Every structure is written in structure tokens, then in C-alpha cells.
Amino acid sequence: MQSQPFIQSLVHPYKRVLVTGGHGFIGSYVAKVLLRSGNLDLVRIVDLQPKPSIFQSEEISHETLLGDLLDPYILQSSLVGVELVLHLAANMGGMGTIHSQNDFEIYSQNHAMTLALVRACVAAGVKGFFYASSACVYPEHLQQSTDVSLREDDAFARSGANIPPRPQGLYGLEKLNTELVLSQMSNSLDIRIARFHNVYGPGGTYMGGREKAPAALLRKSAALALLSPADVQADPELMHIEIWGDGAQRRSFLYIDDAVDAILRLIRSSFESPINIGSDQPISVEELSCIALACASIDPDAVEVQTKKDRPVGVGARNSNNDLVSAVLGWSPTVEIQEGMRRTYGWIDAELRKKVESFTDVEARLKLIQGVQTSKVLNLSSDTVSFAVLLPITSRSSMHPPEACLDNLKRFAHSLVETTQRDISNGQTMSTGGTKFEIRIYLAIDHDDEFLLDPENSPEDILRRLGFAKVKTITCKHPRGHVCALWRDCAREAWGDRCDYYVLLGDDVVIEDEGWMRKVHTEFLDISERRGVPIGVGCVAFMDSSFPGMPTFPVVHRRHMDIFEGEVVPDVFVNQDGDPFLFQLYRRWNCSRMITSRLSNAIGGSDDARYEKKHAKGWTFDTLDGATITLDVVIPCYRVDLTILSRILNLHAPENLSVMFIVVIDDPNSPNIPHLQKLFGHRVDVRIRVNKKNLGASASRNRGMVEESAADWVHFLDDDIVPADNLLAEDEKAIRAHPNAAGLVGNCQFPTASTVFQAAVHLAGVTYFWDIATKMDHDVPWGVTANLIVRRRDDGVTFDLGYPKTGGGEDIDFCRMKREASLKGGHGTFEPAPRVIVTHPWWSEGKRSYWRFYMWSVGDGALVTRFPALTYRDWAWNAPEALVVCFVAPLLWMVLGLFRADATSGGSLFPKGVLGLVLANVLHDLYRNLIRHPERRRELKLAPGVARGPWLCVALIESTFIRMFSECGRLRGVVSRKEWGALGRRFDWFAWRYGEGPSKEEKRNNRERTGLWLAIWAMLFTLV
Structure with a gap:
């Protein structure tokens, strides 16, 4: 691909470029090439979607702005400092998307977005504007069953006198109308228009309803390659490939590298009229399916072709005439269809295998494979997605007058308006979303709440004045403060109304971030795709600013209500833990998410609530068992x-x-x-x-x-x-x-x-x-x-x-x-x-x-009394017990009058005993570590400098003092707790896992140290 020279020789020295739809298929490839040219000061992307997975580990722009071009702030921010706009954003797809049922949605969204963009470009002083048009602008009557070579001036060919041009659907009409609008703006903008003919390649949409024929057929072929011989033997009908129409319809397909090459040539040229960018080599869809199967190393004769003649197929034949583009840009495609399909198959196969390999269950794996063998038809004008806001409200508060609850409700309602108006948009879909949302509010009021039940204080009126038309009030008979019961009542009512999502909120909540409805919906769709579960299995929670990290306000789907027969949370919950329960319930299947949309809980949360908090005992155990x-x-x-x-x-x-x-x-x-x-x-x-x-x-x-x-x-x-x-x-x-x-x-x-x-x-x-x-x-x-x-x-x-x-x-x-x-x-x-x-x-x-080890022993000495079955009697003294003897012995000497003339001999018993005790312990530890068990020392992680020689001996001597300090702490703990029965008893740290071996060794060590100590003490007393 010769992209770099084209950027260097641009007629207009554009240095700052915006790519709309830069995370889409063509847009991401163009942005990547522009960035890698190294000749631009700015490559900025604006898109609704995050970076595509194919470029996840690569940088494809200097700046990225995620948002809708119909949002004035996003639109104006994206154009700051921009000289050239490459407009590749659109609501589009294959025939599963641009069919007649979606005509109005596609036309209104795309045209509104493009008009807003062009107007803003003129106002912002943008110099150049590239527009991604489509071969769909060509009249349907020219594209019947025989091959046709569509020239640029064919766009206005008429099928008869006084009959205006009739492009393919309103999608094609919108593209043609935009071309006319841009021609009127040529005095203000340097216009370039490319009419794309079926661009394909790695990274393009390959499933979900927006894919085009090459990706769809490659996906279906890759699915067949994933079938094992046992799968086919069990169900031979699995070896089929689905084709929309009869397979005779003919198209030409252009590989993505060739498309980007042509785009770069066009924007460096001075050619302002629309120009074809496509292949001039037509092929039937049936022939294309054979190429796809060959990419998967599957014999087409071994596969049954299933034609779906009831699915949208578009025109009968379409092919690009490349005379003009060849003459003006010196461009022609270089990648043959077989090679382009092979490259694309490699990517789709890898993506599909990642999805399949995430399933350990054989049945679920086979179900996924069967699912991708069929293409979907998207209906962008389908039923609106409804959110049920479950809202318990009370006027009772020990801290505030009854009127405060209405103030809380107004604050909540205003925040609801501000954070949902773009999602609702007066019933219209946004520029590329295709999904419409609505809000239904279900108010729960206690039957004896006289203030709120007074018509003069109607909460419904507050909500309706702010534009919420679908509001229901439910009068509930439950003990005061039983919020979870109120939620259950609201949820049952909303379930009866067939709402899609159920949002558990409170009247003291303020929602802070716009767009939470579409984020929730997107998260549920993503959970379904990533975890392989039905849509609606899961829980999505807000980020609670007043209680960070706690999923306090969750959203569940109607499927949850169906599964639990209309009960949103179990009746074990009173007014606490119901919302985190939902999050933890689905977390067991890794189907819980928290979105970045924030809310704050003014009264509840981590602070004191308006009612006594009652936690459901043990809910984090039994209630969630089996997950x-x-x-x-x-x-x-x-x-x-x-x-x-x-x-x-x-x-x-x-x-x-x-x-x-x-x-x-x-x-x-x-x-x-x-x-x-x-x-x-x-x-x-x-x-x-x-x-x-x-x-x-x-x-x-x-x-x-x-x-x-x-x-x-x-x-x-x-x-x-x-x-x-x-x-x-x-x-x-x-x-x-x-x-x-x-x-x-x-x-x-x-x-x-x-x-x-x-x-x-x-x-x-x-x-x-x-x-x-x-x-x-x-x-x-x-x-x-x-x-x-x-x-x-x-x-x-x-x-x-x-x-x-x-x-x-x-x-x-x-x-x-x-x-x-x-x-x-x-x-x-x-x-x-x-x-x-x-x-x-x-x-x-x-x-x-040594203090740390001393204090540890103060505590662990209590284990002797706590676990008597894990202890044993040791009649020999350890160091601190012997130290007590050193102190008591001189006292007994004096009391019993065992000394005669030498008054100092009894007084010397204590220091000589202590000295003997230290010497005995040091000598015994040296013997034990150097002679009796040297292998134990070699198992320790000691540096060479202290693992041998004199420094090892010094370390052994110090280890004796650490051990003795530790034993002293244990004795201190026993005395401070007055556990006199624990004296002389030792805890088996191995809990008898090695039988009596450790206890016998410890008793032997204490006997030997005690004997050695008494011998040294006697010697010191006699000779010194």
C-alpha cells in the first residue's frame, strides 16, 4: 500500500485531520495510515464506539473523542483546530440493515448528522471535507439481473420521462442528497466524494446483522470448520451454508487496503466530483460462497446450499466502472477476491474460535456454532426499550419536615430529565444508535402517608410537569421502612406492563451522568455476547458517589423477573442488602457490571438512613448457594x-x-x-x-x-x-x-x-x-x-x-x-x-x-487453653521457666538457711544461673544446627555471607536470643491471663499431623538444654 507518498504530496497542506467514524471499519484503517505517515500534526477520531478489537494494541490516532455528533458539545469539540474532515460515520450495514423497514430511521439519522457536521465545519473554518458516499446512489432500474458497469454520471439516469432518479432505498437517496448538498457548499469547503462499492476485509463487521456478504459467508464457513466429525455424524444437516436470495445476484467487492489507497489518492488530488471506489470484477453470491468455503478448506460439494428467498437481497447486479478513477487518480484494485477473502477469513476464524473456546459446555458450544450459521435482519424501528424506575417515596423523616420529600423528588426528577433527554430525544433515535428508550415511573407510597396521599401534594403531578407521561402510583400496606417490599410491589406492576429494564432507586437519589440508559442497555448486550448467556441475564449497577464500590442501585432485565416469577428480590430482605444481593447473584456467573454513570444517595448510603436499617441475616451465604x-x-x-x-x-x-x-x-x-x-x-x-x-x-x-x-x-x-x-x-x-x-x-x-x-x-x-x-x-x-x-x-x-x-x-x-x-x-x-x-x-x-516476636507469643500462648487437645506436658523447663527458677533459687537458699558464713554465695546464684541458662541455650542451638540437623539449615534462604563461617555462628547465637524472647512472651501471656494450668504445657504447631514426632523432639531439646544448664550452673557456682 503506497499511502505515505500521497500524504506527503497533498495539494492542500492539511496537517490537522478529523476522522468521523474513526473506530468503524474503513475509518480505523484510514486513521491508522494517516497517523503512521508521520506528516500530520493531529489525527483525531470521533466515534460512538471504542477502538475496534483488531487495533486494540495499536495507536491509530493522536486524540479520540467518544460521543455523538448530534451532541453540540461533541461536535464543536471535535472540530477545534481541524483543517480536513474525513466523514466516514454513518448508520449503515449490509442488506440485513439497509432494507425498506429501516428506511426512515437510516435516512433521518444519517442526514441529520451530516447536515449538522457540514454546518459546523463551515462555522469552524474547516478547509477540506471528504464524504463517504455509496454505490447505492445508482438507480435500481440499471441494476437488474445482468452485469452492469456503473459510471459516475449514471446516478441521475431516469427510468422514464418525468421520473426522478430512484436510488436503492432511502439509504441511497440520503447519500445522493448529501452529495447535492455538498456540491452547493463547494465555495466554502474543498469537497471530495467517494462512492464505495462493497468494501471488505479484516476488522469489518462479521456478525449481528450489519455485515456484508463476504464477511457473512466467511463466518458461516468458519463455523462449519469448527464442527467436529462427531457433530456432523450426529446431525448431518449441520453441513449447510445459508445464502440470501437465490445466489445469482452479482456484486463486485473491494479489499480494504485498496480502498484506503484510493481514499488517500483522492484527498491529495484536486478532483471535486463524486468518483467510484470499487472493483470492476463482478461475481455472483453463490460463487462467493464457494470461495469462502475454500478458505475454510471445505469442499463445496460436501455442503448443502440453503437459499433464503424471503430475506432482503438488494439489486440484481452491481459493478463499478473504473474508467474515471483510473484516469484521474491512476488507481486500480490490486488484491484479487480470492486473496482478499483468504486474508479476511484468517481474522474471522480467529475471532470465532476465541468465542467458541470460551465455552466448556459441549452443548453451548454447538449452539453458538449453529447461531452464527444464520444471518440476522435488523429492525431499527422495533419496539422502544422501556426502563421502569421503581421509586419508593415517604414523607416521614425524623430529620426533615414532610415537605422535604417533595424537594427530594424534584431534585431526582430534574436529574432524571437531564441524564435521559438524549437517550429519549422525544421518541427519536440518535445518530447511530438505532435504539429508542422510554421511562416509566412507578411510585410506591405507604397507605397511611397522609401527606403524600393528599391531592395537594401529589408526587405524580411533579413528575408529569417535567414531561414524564407514564407514571403510576401504588399504595402499599407494609410496615414502615420496608423499602424492599415497596420495590417488590413496583416491580410486579412494571412486570405486568412488560417493561424491559427495572431500576431500583430511592427518592433521595440524584443521577449525575448523562447517557446511563444506553450504557445499561449496551452492557446487557455485551454481557450476553461475552458470556454466552441469553440477553437479560445479568445485573448492571450505577457508581454510587456517596458509597464508592458498593453496588447500591442495580438494574435488572425482564428476564430476571420472568425467572423469579415477578419477584425482583426475595422477601428475606427488608430495607438493606436487596440491591447488593442482585449484583452478587449475577456476579456468580461473571454477569454483573458497574457502569461509569454516577449517582449520589443524599440520605441513605453509608450514613444514617430515615429508618432503622435491617440487614437480612446470612443472605451472603444460603441465598446465593449453588452459583x-x-x-x-x-x-x-x-x-x-x-x-x-x-x-x-x-x-x-x-x-x-x-x-x-x-x-x-x-x-x-x-x-x-x-x-x-x-x-x-x-x-x-x-x-x-x-x-x-x-x-x-x-x-x-x-x-x-x-x-x-x-x-x-x-x-x-x-x-x-x-x-x-x-x-x-x-x-x-x-x-x-x-x-x-x-x-x-x-x-x-x-x-x-x-x-x-x-x-x-x-x-x-x-x-x-x-x-x-x-x-x-x-x-x-x-x-x-x-x-x-x-x-x-x-x-x-x-x-x-x-x-x-x-x-x-x-x-x-x-x-x-x-x-x-x-x-x-x-x-x-x-x-x-x-x-x-x-x-x-x-x-x-x-x-x-525482637519485640514483634515477643508480642506474637503473648497472644499465641492462649492456644494452650483454647485447644487443649493439641497440647502436651513437658516436664523440662524452657528458657523463661528456667529463668523463674534462677530467680526463685536464691530466695529458697536464703529462706532455708542453706548458706553458713558466706553471705554472698546465695546472692550469686541468680547471675550465675542466668549466665548458665544463656550459655546452655546457645551451645545447644549451635550443636543442634551445626551437628545434629545441618540439613535443616541448608533449606533456608541464606545469603552466602551468612550461610557459613563465623557469621553463621553469630547468626545462630542471635537466633537463640530471638527464640528465648519469643518463649518469654508466651510465659508473660499465660501469667497475664492467669492461665496457671498452661504452665509446662506446649502447643503442637503441627496439630498432631506428624504424630508425636515434633512434640518428642521439642521435649528432648528442652531436657537437653535443662540438663546442660543445670550442669553449667553448678559448675559456675562451685568453681567461680
């Missing part, structure tokens, strides 16, 4: 480290895992809270909650798990870990491998120990269980909450708040209670997930501190 996997990542957060939190919140979720991030901030005074909310508060999958005061990590985890989450699984992460990039993908694999588990213990790694202190922490054993998932293959006794996944079940198990806020024992307690409840319910235990990896940095940047 598919969802996962909430709960992060109790005190530090609010934006770098680490950003790493966690930007984790990528796999396609089949629905993830919500719940951050519970435990420091309400953190200066980073506003920054976190600014960065992530807009995200529909991030929920940021702030405790009113510091409650501790356990209480924050409980809030996240019980109050905020409604998922099947919860993944607890600490706020100081660094997750692996594939963490969520590994979550999904682990959950699918152990769907019945009580939970999954992740792998929490530490960086390689490079200092003496860091090595000592490992050698002391206080981090042994952090990577326990790599050491056990089944029934892991417990895991640290820095990386722990649990199955949410309605078992009443939460983190015990009796443990210290700083941590210690609560993770073990939680896991053991969760395991017990799981087994009682017939479920599994905790399983290892060694590939679910996070990295925990060294605390305080690796600086020396």
Missing part, C-alpha cells in the same frame, strides 16, 4: 502504603474469576486515604472502607469477610506483602483443584536473608510456617493471614478479637475453628497452594527488633 466461583481479596490496612496497595489492586483477574478488592483501613487519620480513594475509588471492583477507630487487624478482616464480602472465597492479604503477578490466576487454579476445602494456605516467601539478624530470624524458626504450603501436601494445620484463602460458609467462624491487636495466635485459632466447622459440614480441610506466592519484606526494612 459459580467468586473471590474477594480482603486487605486489612493500617499503613496505607500506596505503592504496595497499587501493586495488589492492579493484579489481573483471569476471565473466569470474578474478583472484588476490599480494603479496610484501620487508621482513620491516615493522610494517604484521600490519595488512595482518588487512585482507586472510581474502580467498580475496588471497595475502600475506613474504620471509625483503630480496631486491629482481626476486626478489620472480620469486617471485610462478613460485612463487605458476598463472594464464595476470600483471599486475605497483608498490606505489606508484594504479590506475584499471576497471583489471581493461581488462586483460580488452586480453588478449582480443591473446591471443597475449608481454605487454601498460600506460600509467603521472604527475601534472601543477607544480614546476621535476618538469618537469625530464619534460624530461630519463627518464620517456619510462612511457607508451610511448600512443605506439606495435604491438610495443612494452619496458615499465616498474610496469604490465606478461605471458603466463605455460614458457619459463624470469625477471627477471635480476644487475641492482641498486634497479632499472635488469631490466625491459628481461626484456621482450626474453620477446619472444625468445615469437617462437621462434610467439607474438607485446609490445603496447600504453593504456587499462590507473595513476598513479605523484612519488617522495618530488616532492622533488628
